[in-house]
Amino acid sequence: MRATKSSRSRPRTRTRPKHDDAVTGFVVAVDRGRYTCVVHEGKKVFEVTAMRARELGRKSVVVGDEVGLVGDVTGDAGSLARIVRIEERRSVLRRTADDDETTAEGRIERVVVANADQLVIVSALADPPPREGFIDRCLVAAYAADIEPLLCLTKADLAGPEQVIGYYAELDLDYVLTRPDGDLDELRERLSGRRSVLVGHSGVGKSTLVNRLIPDARRAVGVVSAIGKGRHTSTSAVALRLPDKRESWIIDTPGVRSFGLALVSSDDLLHGFPDLVEGTVDCPPNCEHTGDECALDAWVAQGKADARRLASFRRLLASRAGDTDPGQTST
Numbered sequence: 559m560r561a562t563k564s565s566r567s568r569p570r571t572r573t574r575p576k577h578d579d580a581v582t583g584f585v586v587a588v589d590r591g592r593y594t595c596v597v598h599e600g601k602k603v604f605e606v607t608a609m610r611a612r613e614l615g616r617k618s619v620v621v622g623d624e625v626g627l628v629g630d631v632t633g634d635a636g637s638l639a640r641i642v643r644i645e646e647r648r649s650v651l652r653r654t655a656d657d658d659e660t661t662a663e664g665r666i667e668r669v670v671v672a673n674a675d676q677l678v679i680v681s682a683l684a685d686p687p688p689r690e691g692f693i694d695r696c697l698v699a700a701y702a703a704d705i706e707p708l709l710c711l712t713k714a715d716l717a718g719p720e721q722v723i724g725y726y727a728e729l730d731l732d733y734v735l736t737r738p739d740g741d742l743d744e745l746r747e748r749l750s751g752r753r754s755v756l757v758g759h760s761g762v763g764k765s766t767l768v769n770r771l772i773p774d775a776r777r778a779v780g781v782v783s784a785i786g787k788g789r790h791t792s793t794s795a796v797a798l799r800l801p802d803k804r805e806s807w808i809i810d811t812p813g814v815r816s817f818g819l820a821l822v823s824s825d826d827l828l829h830g831f832p833d834l835v836e837g838t839v840d841c842p843p844n845c846e847h848t849g850d851e852c853a854l855d856a857w858v859a860q861g862k863a864d865a866r867r868l869a870s871f872r873r874l875l876a877s878r879a880g881d882t883d884p885g886q887t888s889t
Contacts, residue, residue, distance in 0.1 A: 577642045577643060581599075581628070581639075582626060583596060583606055583608070583625050583626075583627045584797070585620065585625060585797075586807075587795075592608070592609060593607070593610070594606075595607075595608055595625060595627060596799075597633065604633040606633045607637065607638055608638065608640060608641045609641070611628075614642070619641055620670075620672050622674060622797065623645070624645040625641045625644055627640065628640050647672045647673055649672070649675070650672055650703055651670040651674055651700070652699065653667075654667055654668065670811060671755045671809050671811070675753050676708055676752050677703075677708070678754050678755065679709050679757060680756055680763065680767065681722070681759075682713045682763060683711050683714055683716060683718070683719060684716035685713060685761075690725055691870055693722075693726075694830065694831070695819060698819055698822060698829075698831075698874070702823075708734070709726070709731055709732065709734075711735050714735040714740075715738060715739065725866060728864065732748075745771070746800070749800060750802060751804040753809065754807070754809065756809065764810070772798050772801065775810075795809055798810065819877075827875070828871070833863045833864070834857070834863055834871060837856075837863060838854060840853035841854070847872065848875060848876070
């Protein structure tokens with residue numbers, strides 16, 4: 559009988575290589591299991607294509623991640639490196655497909671982008687009209703991730719910003735206005751030296767903005783239908799470097815129709831409405847902010863907050879409890 563080598567002849571070990579020689583890369587695109595990473599080597603900057611190493615397990619790699627790369631990191635055509643490490647994330651912008659955490663969609667949390675400094679919420683002033691409910695959701699997500707929000711109002715040639723700005727008057731929310739025939743100097747100044755992630759409904763002009771900021775980006779631009787609903791144009795998140803002398807990046811995301819907050823805590827949800835926080839001081843213990851004893855009604859009646867803001871906050875609370883259609887809150 560032929561002797562066979564025992565599978566136990568080599569003891570298994572959980573010790574992982576440290577990869578001290580790993581090169582640091584910045585993930586700028588993800589496409590079907592391949593990751594495009596920007597690597598800085600002195601004054602030289604080049605792109606490396608990589609795949610995930612098995613030792614990462616189930617850890618997801620997303621645009622914005624800073625990673626450790628080994629293997630062929632030359633960036634030459636046909637080369638393929640391995641991602642062996644994900645550096646600690648400074649910030650994580652998340653969303654769920656549904657507000658109700660008891661549903662399958664509500665339990666699945668999607669990381670939109672990592673390590674962003676700023677969330678640029680792109681909203682048109684007309685065609686389609688602004689959706690304050692969607693903006694409120696984005697603000698909650700930004701505050702929960704400790705990312706600074708910036709409201710970018712497009713199509714200022716079609717309508718004025720007074721209604722939207724009035725709605726957020728108590729927040730001191732930073733904003734910029736853009737129009738097709740105007741320059742983008744103010745927006746460029748806000749983006750300079752930062753990693754900014756752009757979010758917005760389809761049709762608000764987000765891809766047009768990206769193409770104007772970075773002419774080589776060639777992001778697909780759709781049209782707005784007669785009923786004011788834009789066609790989805792961007793299909794995947796991608797980080798694009800601005801043509802300036804600073805390390806300025808914008809991360810363009812696919813057009814989204816919902817920004818689920820199922821896994822955002824009630825406290826974080828409230829802190830997405832900083833104009834209401836002080837009004838809860840007189841609330842009874844364990845107040846759910848929906849009943850007759852809630853002090854927020856008196857707070858609004860005294861003119862200390864906009865009634866529309868309280869209504870939006872309560873719609874989000876109801877949506878998280880599964881009492882309403884989450885899509886209705888983003889209109």
